[in-house]
Amino acid sequence: MPSRPHGKRPVRKRYVAVLVAGAMLAGGLSACGGGGGDGKIRLGSVQRGDVAEVVEAPATVSARATAVRRAPAEGTIKHLDVADGDEVREGDVLATISAPEARERLAQAREADRAASAGAGGLPAGLNVSGYQRSADRTAREGFAAARAVALKIADLRQRALVLAGITRAEAEYRTAAAAARTAVTRLNAGIGSLGATLSSITAAQRVQTRAAVRAAERTVRALTIKAPFDGVVGLGGPASGAGGGLGDLVDQLPQGAQSQGGLAGLNLGNLGGGAAKDASAIATGAPVASGDAVVTVTDVSKLSLSADVDETDVLQVKKGVQADVEFDAVQGGSYKAEVTGIGVTPKQSNGGGVTYKVTLTLGQGALSGGGIAPRPKPGMSAVVYLRVRDVQNVLAVPSSAIVSSGRESVVWVVSGGHAQRRVVGLGAQGDTSVEVTRGLQEGERIVVRGADSVKQGQELNS
Structure with missing residues (x-):
């Protein structure tokens, strides 16, 4: 494998490594003075060898998984149980957040649920029940729309999808309860239902929300104790989130208690939020945190992978299972093995204006x-991968300098009777140093291997 200067980040390069069975053209190169005798033309013999065609691409190391644990509400760091670089196990307590506002929200939600359970959520005497129900439905629709707007700003695509799915489920459950209430109102207006039954149905819809509000608030309080989601290495702080607000912001946008069992209440919302980026120096016992601020990042380094950007002109040659060699700027003189596990289909604009995958x-x-x-590389390190896209053994091979391109044809000058004879050949694996010949030549034939561009048909060649 060719070496490359430290720090150089190539965009794309293709080359061929040749391992010849017996040295390629060993002892077969000779200078010839035909056609002017300037000594620049050299001859050699067609031999068999192993040819590997390689595609080069820049790459970055990725960890098996990374999770940013965020403050679910505004407060301060009450306890910090880990330090930068600590190894942790799944379920270990990493930090505890003190958030009086979150606990107050839980107390209020429990009180509202008790009031609804006791019937205090009924309608005042003389109130238009139809208008009240329509107003409640309108408020619910607006709340769900606002919640979706917040969820759509979550940067993590997987978490965004989970939250949006939870909102949809919660909305469906509310619709079911509200439909029952509207049916009761219709019966009351038609004179076939009782006011008591109607109020009971409306109260039941309210209880769907108040009970869910309690569960959501309880989840927020539980999330104040931040735990490791899996085994890994700790980094204090983390990146900013693309979300518009923290967990409290998302919950507040929902209709009262719209998080019902099986909906958003089933998600780990403590990992969402729109807080600022935090570095390690900002994370300490007693330090303030806003809702959604990154507190701890856990990285699973048990299995490392590489993400390579392969040029569009090369990517169709790359298949699953293709072997590769890898070099890192951080490991001088080191070479690693890798294997292709996936080829993306989403194009990406490269710095040079082309397209990569x-x-x-x-x-x-x-x-x-x-x-x-x-040494074992770390996530985020840059590398160059050399993908062996074609690997053939014991084939006819010639130096790439022996090939002359003539329109759509590839030509080699063969020595016949001491003179140059033009021969069209077929090529297989090819690159800068050597090329596989699939047709047009036979093993042992003498050919021009240097200075081929200057040879003329019938030119005398001394062998």
Whole structure:
């Protein structure tokens, strides 16, 4: 594999590595003075060898999983149980947030639920029940729309989808309860229902919301104790979120208690939010946090992968299972093994104006050039991958300098009777150093391997 200067980030390059069975053209190169005797034309013999065509692409190391744990409400860090770089197990307590506002919201939700349960949520005497129900439905629709607007600003696509799905489920449950209330109102207006039954139905719809509001508030309070979602390495702080607000903001946008069981209440909303980026120095016991601020980032480094940006002109050659060699700027003299596990279909604009596609690879063990095991890279490190897209063994191969392009044809100058004879050939795996010949040549034939561009038909060639 060719070496590259430290820090250089190539955009794209293709080359061919050739391992010849017996040295390619060993002892077969000779200078010839035909056609002017300037000594620049050299001859060689067609030999068999192994040819590997390689596509080069820049790549970045990715961890198996990364989770940013965020403050679910405004408050202060009451306890910080980990330090930067600590290894943790799933379920370990990482930090505890003190948030009086969140606990007050829970107390209010419980009181509202008790009041509804006791019938205090009934309608005042003389109130138009039809108008009241229509107003309640309108408020619910507006609340769900506002909640969706907040959820759509969540940067994490997976979490965004989960929250939106939860809002849809919660809205469906509310519609079911509200439909029952509207049926009761219709019966009352038609004179076939009682006021008591109507108020009971409306109260039941209110209870759907108040009970769910309690569950949502309880979940917020539980989320004040931040735990590790999986085994990994801790980093204090984390990136800013693209969401417009924290968990409290999202809950407040919903109709009262619209988080019902099986809906948003089933999600880990403590991991959402729109807080600012936080570095390690901003995370300490007693430090203030806003709703959605990143407190701890947990990274699972048990399995590393690579994300490579492969040029559009090369990506169709890349298949699952293709082997690759990997070099890192951070590991001088080290070489790693990798294997392609996925080829993306979403185009990405490259810095040079072209189009690239994401190719995912598993990263294997590395070795140092002087012997020994190479160090394990860290997530985010840059690399270059050399994808062996074509690997053929024991084929006819010639130096790439022997090939002359003539329109759509590839030509080699063969020595016949001491003179140059033009021969059209077919090519297989090819690159900068050597090329597989699929037709037009036979093993052992003498050909021009250097200076082919200057050869003329019938030119005398000394063999």
